[in-house]
Amino acid sequence: MAMFTKPKLLFLFFCILSLFLASQCDDNPGRKGQRDPEERFRECQQRCWTQERGERVSPCVQHCQREYQREREKQHRGQEETRDENQGRGKREPEERLRECQQRCQRQEEGQQQWQCQQRCQQEYQREKEQHHRGQEDENQGRGKRDPEERLRECQHRCQRQEEGQQKWQCQQRCQQEYQREKEQHHRVQETNPQREEVKNPYLFESQRFRSRVRASHGDFRMLEKFTQRSELLQGIEKFRVAVLELEPQSFMLPHHCDSETIFVVIRGQGTISIAEQDEKNSFNLEHGDVIRVPAGSTFYFLNRDNNEKFFVYALVKSVNVPGHPQAFFSAGGENPESFYRVFSDDILETSFNTPRDRLERLFGQQQKQGVVIKASEEQIRAISEHASRSTEQTKGEKRGPFNLLKERPLFGSRFGLFFEASPERFEQLRDLDTAVSFMNINQGGMVLPFYNTRSTRLVMVVEGNGRFEMACSHLGRQGRGQWSHGERREQEEKQEGGNVHYQKVHGNLNVGDLLVVPASHPITLIATGGSNFRLVAFGVNAQNNKKNFLAGKVNLWRNVDREAKELSFNMPGREVEEIFQKQDQSFFVAGPGQQRERGEQGKRGQELYLSSILDFVF
Ligand SMILES: [Cu+2]
Missing domain, CATH: 2.60.120.10 (Jelly Rolls)
Known part of the structure; x- marks a missing residue:
């Protein structure tokens, strides 16, 4: 008996109590079970926000999300099974059930009703197949519990260990692509969830928030959503948009102009930009690190002159008409892209071009309908880029022409x-x-x-x-929405900051x-x-x-603050404050x-x- 000291007895008591409570729960199939997954999801998320700090919040929330998905699916499957059992046909294959259902229709229904009955069988069958499929996917994701970031890191480490040179780079690219795919999936899940995590952080835009603005067979132009759509805290940059332009090897982006000022910076590849004005034509060859401004309204076109590598450009776009809503105007093309010439009446076009209607119809009807970026032949590429110039010392600071950031x-x-x-x-x-x-x-x-x-x-x-x-x-x-998980720290802050x-x-x-x-x-x-x-x-x-x-x-702002001011600021001897600020001797x-x-x-x-x-x- 001496063994059962007071704490141990207490522990035993709690064990018995919890067993008792657990059995109560079993008797009463409610409590946990009947609260809906949404509620548990919200609670779980709140727990993350209040109990976790820093980096751990996001994995915690992700865990809640996965749990939520799992429960939802389980619930769904549960409902299915109950119904199946009620109908006494639980374990058989969807195909078999479809046949049975169809036979039932044949026996029991006539004409129009029979047709509808058959339709219902089909729908039920489809639904079952899909569910079955999802179930399998879940199982495949035995790796499912780790988050995409972790898998990305592992993948990259694998590349680092196993590959060399170009192959290493490709391996890294594959990791990135896989990661993007997973994130997108995750993002879709988030979008259907009741509470959006990103409200907490209006400043970070993950890559999948860039959306394609144009359809094209040989390239892609993706633009980030309007900043103020995300949060009113971003009003200061309301007029700006950010975009990514990606051209496949040996491709051509059709001439157009925009009601926006644009600054391009080349991230990868070898391209050419041509800018056409009323009385001027300029072409420049571009390489990574180049920055070039295209003034609003200038007609321009891009070329990827490389045979293998994508041409990859980031753009800062400042709209001049409607804040945050820049528009492109394609003169070229016909239907895809649509040429703006086509809005003018036939007689106006005939007069303007002094050309009969049928020939004009050919002009605007011949294009390939492949979107704004199309394949170009080697000869065409050579001809266009032949007279292009490179940015040199002289063109720097001039109105036109790229300059290289990295030089x-x-x-x-x-x-x-x-x-x-x-x-x-x-x-x-x-x-x-x-x-x-x-x-x-x-x-x-x-x-x-x-x-x-x-x-x-x-x-x-x-x-x-x-x-x-x-x-x-x-x-x-x-x-x-401050996330101080340590109340005392918040109090301290309040004292200091009034x-x-x-x-x-x-x-x-x-x-x-x-x-x-x-x-x-x-x-x-x-x-x-x-x-x-x-x-x-x-x-x-x-x-x-x-x-x-x-x-x-070593080089920091506090060097230019008086010692006495430091003393007053931190309520600590000035010398000591300075010692701390000088301890990091690198800049x-x-x-x-x-x-x-x-x-x-x-x-x-x-x-x-x-x-x-x-x-x-x-x-
Ligand atoms: Cu702020």
Whole structure:
């Protein structure tokens, strides 16, 4: 008896109590069972938001979603089975049931009714088949419980270990594609769910939010939804849209003009852009890193002159008519794309072209109906790109012609990363739009120290690799959705800030094709988490006189704050505050969390290695 100390007795009591409660539940097939999956899903999600922190929120929510799906399907199947059993035909195959059902119709019904009865049999059969199919898919996904991010990382590691050179790259591409596919599936599930997770984070747009704007056999033009459609917090960039243009090898995008100013940045491949004006024609060959402005209303066309590689371009589009609703005008084509000439009356066209109607019908009726991007022959490509020029030192700063972002001196960098920027101050083409284009490379395992842009909002797109970000936002904090899981921390904050300002931690994973809006003044950090370098291209709006203010590192803002001010700010001796702010002796980019100890030694040599890392750098 001495063995049963008080806690043990208590434990025993609880065991018995829980057994008793469990049996009660069995007797009463309600309670858990009768609350609907939706309710449990909401509860589960709330648990994630209140109990988990940081990175763990999203996997937790995903788990809830999977659980929800599973329950829904189970419920559905349960209903089926009950009905089947009622009809005494539970275990047989759908085909057999279909035959039986049809025979029943034949025996029992006449004429029109018999036909309807047969239809019902068919529908039931279809439904069963589909369900059966889904059931199998579930089983196949024995791997189902891990999240797509994890599978992506595993896939990439496999590539790293097993493949070399070009093959490695292709292997990585395959991982990305698989990941995209899974995400899209996941996204579709989310869309049907009662509560949308993304309300929490209006700044991150996953790649599948780019939607095709045009149908084309040899290319794709995808545009991100209108920013203000997502959240009113994005009003400041209401006029802007971001798009991706992808041309298959040896293809041609038909001439058109847009009621928008456009800045293109070339991510991959070899292309040519031709810009036709009333009294001017310009053609430029483009390569990765090139930036080119196409003024509103200029007629232009693209060419992918490479035989193997896709031509891949990001675009920042600023509408001039209806804010956030840029439109393209195709003069070429007929039905797909539709040529705008076709809206004019026949007699007007006849007069305008001084050509009989039947010949005009041929002009606008001959096209291939393959959309805005079509295949071009080698000769056609050669002829068009023959007289195209390359951006050179001389064309820089001139009104037309591309300039290469990556051939500039990096604005800042270290062993762990580099940052390039084409600012409106230096490039006339960007000036009147008050925009910038920048490129950031964070080396594998590195991070950029926390900073903020003083007046520019950045639209950051992932070009290569994986990473994550953390950002402080007071707008979301103010909406009372702040996620402080430690109440005391919130209280502390209230004391310091007079209870007026709260910051929401906005965070997430970034993968190729995703877009992140980083509003001006919002402190942010980005960390490379994948097995390769993490590369980002950003469009900056309100870019003139923008500065990046770093909040930590050797070069940081606090260097220019008086010691006494620091003392007052932190209620700590000024010297001690300075000691802390000077402890990180590297600037801009450092080894990421978890990497620091391993790399500490190497890090000391950071400055010496700075130059060689620039030279090693290949986009
Ligand atoms: Cu904010």
